[in-house]
Amino acid sequence: xxxxxxxxxxxxxxxxxxxxxxxxxxxxxxxxxxxxxxxxxxxxxxxxxxxxxxxxxxxxxxxxxxxxxxxxxxxxxxxxxxxxxxxxxxxxxxxxxxxxxxxxxxxxxxxxxxxxxxxxxxxxxxxxxxxxxxxxxxxxxxxxxxxxxxxxxxxxxxxxxxxxxxxxxxxxxxxxxxxxxxxxxxxxxxxxxxxxxxxxxxxxxxxxxxxxxxxxxxxxxxxxxxxxxxxxxxxxxxxxxxxxxxxxxxxxxxxxxxxxxxxxxxxxxx
Amino acid sequence: xxxxxxxxxxxxxxxxxxxxxxxxxxxxxxxxxxxxxxxxxxxxxxxxxxxxxxxxxxxxxxxxxxxxxxxxxxxxxxxxxxxxxxxxxxxxxxxxxxxxxxxxxxxxxxxxxxxxx
Numbered sequence: 001x002x003x004x005x006x007x008x009x010x011x012x013x014x015x016x017x018x019x020x021x022x023x024x025x026x027x028x029x030x031x032x033x034x035x036x037x038x039x040x041x042x043x044x045x046x047x048x049x050x051x052x053x054x055x056x057x058x059x060x061x062x063x064x065x066x067x068x069x070x071x072x073x074x075x076x077x078x079x080x081x082x083x084x085x086x087x088x089x090x091x092x093x094x095x096x097x098x099x100x101x102x103x104x105x106x107x108x109x110x111x112x113x114x115x116x117x118x119x120x121x122x123x124x125x126x127x128x129x130x131x132x133x134x135x136x137x138x139x140x141x142x143x144x145x146x147x148x149x150x151x152x153x154x155x156x157x158x159x160x161x162x163x164x165x166x167x168x169x170x171x172x173x174x175x176x177x178x179x180x181x182x183x184x185x186x187x188x189x190x191x192x193x194x195x196x197x198x199x200x201x202x203x204x205x206x207x208x209x210x211x212x213x214x215x216x217x218x219x220x221x222x223x224x225x226x227x228x229x230x231x232x233x234x235x236x237x238x239x240x241x242x243x244x245x246x247x248x249x250x251x252x253x254x255x256x257x258x259x260x261x262x263x264x265x266x267x268x269x270x
Numbered sequence: 271x272x273x274x275x276x277x278x279x280x281x282x283x284x285x286x287x288x289x290x291x292x293x294x295x296x297x298x299x300x301x302x303x304x305x306x307x308x309x310x311x312x313x314x315x316x317x318x319x320x321x322x323x324x325x326x327x328x329x330x331x332x333x334x335x336x337x338x339x340x341x342x343x344x345x346x347x348x349x350x351x352x353x354x355x356x357x358x359x360x361x362x363x364x365x366x367x368x369x370x371x372x373x374x375x376x377x378x379x380x381x382x383x384x385x386x387x
Contacts, residue, residue: 176370179289179290179310179369179370180290180303180306180307180308180309180310180311181306181307181308185370242294242302242303242308243308243369243371244371245371248370248371248374248375251374
């Protein structure tokens with residue numbers, strides 16, 4: 001790592017102030033992407049603003065029809081929370097599939113979505129459930145939040161404080177792992193809430209997480225894997241690397257969407 | 271116990287070679303699989319529980335009558351795994367490592383090949 005100045009603000013306002021004064025500074029949440037990047041010297045921010053001492057940034061709250069999770073809440077806490085397991089069980093399962101135990105005890109939901117890694121799981125959950133991302137400045141709908149690979153609608157001094165998930169009637173997530181990194185080669189999140197149907201895909205798109213309107217239309221008629229039979233998405237715009245060609249990823253989107261819908265209706269495909 | 275451990279390790283490496291390991295260079299000679307995030311090492315969950323059985327033939331050329339046996343698992347495993355896959359799919363066109371994408375491509379070929387009478 002290159003040398004840096006380490007700040008430990010006590011409030012979100014102090015953190016935002018530090019970001020304003022130091023445009024080269026990076027926020028530190030769980031550090032599961034930032035620190036390895038710095039160790040490889042692929043990044044060398046001169047200032048690090050650690051958020052771990054800021055009160056009120058972690059926690060899980062259920063109220064009425066939504067589940068709100070503080071931005072600094074660790075993946076392990078989402079995975080093991082009885083509140084999440086009861087309200088949105090797929091979210092608890094998804095958090096438990098991120099990385100490995102060491103990563104899960106440090107990584108945070110806020111960090112994951114602010115980073116918007118095209119292979120990350122949480123962006124698919126946020127887009128797949130129609131979450132609202134709450135920052136120190138405003139509320140941003142998931143549909144407007146993820147703007148491209150590693151990029152979001154966040155302004156330079158904006159800090160995510162909470163993420164709020166509407167509670168779905170049915171939801172599931174299927175993750176096909178890259179054998180080496182265990183990241184999602186392709187991950188498909190589906191949900192149904194009244195007539196609102198969402199199909200969100202991570203891992204496959206060259207531009208990051210995306211929805212599949214053709215699948216959503218088909219599922220509106222009937223929320224069943226049969227509705228997706230014969231449907232596929234084109235390979236253009238898909239990521240391509242040694243682990244999966246664009247054609248393979250496009251193929252997997254269809255397979256995983258059918259499996260996810262089957263899981264969501266309680267009839268998993270063996 | 272040492273023999274069992276050697277065989278387990280050899281099988282793990284052989285399964286790794288068959289299913290996921292591969293060093294890949296791009297056309298400019300850059301190593302693309304430069305870390306374990308891209309180079310897939312076999313892990314515990316790549317393997318089932320293993321039962322090892324042995325027949326004992328003492329080696330006549332040393333006082334202990336022993337030989338190293340790590341290679342036994344490593345040589346047999348890739349052949350067994352790849353033969354199983356080609357038998358299941360019905361095509362010989364399968365390169366190692368038989369990663370998911372490779373198996374899928376082989377399935378496409380198999381579906382296009384005329385079935386034997």
